[in-house]
Amino acid sequence: MPGQGQSQQPGGGGSTPDIDSLGGQMRDPDPAVRLEAVKSLAEANKDEDAIQHLIDATADVDTRVRLKAIDCLGQARASAATPVLVQTLYLRESQPWLKQRVLVALGKIGDPRAAKPIADFLERDAEADIIGTAIFSLGEIGNEGSIPALREMAHETNNERLALLARDAIGKIEQRQVNPEIEIQALRPQPGDVQRPASASAGAPLAGF
Numbered sequence: 001m002p003g004q005g006q007s008q009q010p011g012g013g014g015s016t017p018d019i020d021s022l023g024g025q026m027r028d029p030d031p032a033v034r035l036e037a038v039k040s041l042a043e044a045n046k047d048e049d050a051i052q053h054l055i056d057a058t059a060d061v062d063t064r065v066r067l068k069a070i071d072c073l074g075q076a077r078a079s080a081a082t083p084v085l086v087q088t089l090y091l092r093e094s095q096p097w098l099k100q101r102v103l104v105a106l107g108k109i110g111d112p113r114a115a116k117p118i119a120d121f122l123e124r125d126a127e128a129d130i131i132g133t134a135i136f137s138l139g140e141i142g143n144e145g146s147i148p149a150l151r152e153m154a155h156e157t158n159n160e161r162l163a164l165l166a167r168d169a170i171g172k173i174e175q176r177q178v179n180p181e182i183e184i185q186a187l188r189p190q191p192g193d194v195q196r197p198a199s200a201s202a203g204a205p206l207a208g209f
Helices: 019-025 031-041 048-057 063-075 079-090 096-109 112-121 128-141 144-156 160-178 180-187
Strands: 006-008 015-017
Touching: 019 031, 019 048, 031 048, 031 063, 048 063, 048 079, 063 079, 063 096, 079 096, 079 112, 096 112, 096 128, 112 128, 112 144, 128 144, 128 160, 144 160
Parallel strands: none
Antiparallel strands: 006 015
């Protein structure tokens, strides 16, 4: 029998959280309640509605809720979150620590649509740690179109650590070309990969999304 706040999956595949109930908790005025709801939504086996609630939570007024939602979307490889996460990366008010978490999540998601925005981000006057995370994310995404920007970074930067990261990222991407099955695995649709409107509070979509 499913416990309180849970509903049985079709076919006897176990139990999942009550998504509607958790969605209601995301509107609770207490950020601690919203944070717990985010954690529970992350356990919903990549349910489409759960992913959308997590996407909406990336605009939460509480920093802890926002960061947890971003982390959970990365762990779920929720490509539906890519447009909103890219928007967050480019928002002027986004703090460096927030950009770091967004870049890590985008790298885990591995959506090729994020490759160009992240490559363009390398040209911004950002902290070395943020640029390093962006480089690493490009390597994780593995899109061949990122190689020119990474080569430029490797050749022109005076920061040896960033140059090394860029060369490593290029190596990862080239390895994907040698072994296409790596790319096939990354591009296979995920259970949470659905096309839904971005949260209205996340800002206007960037071109290409």
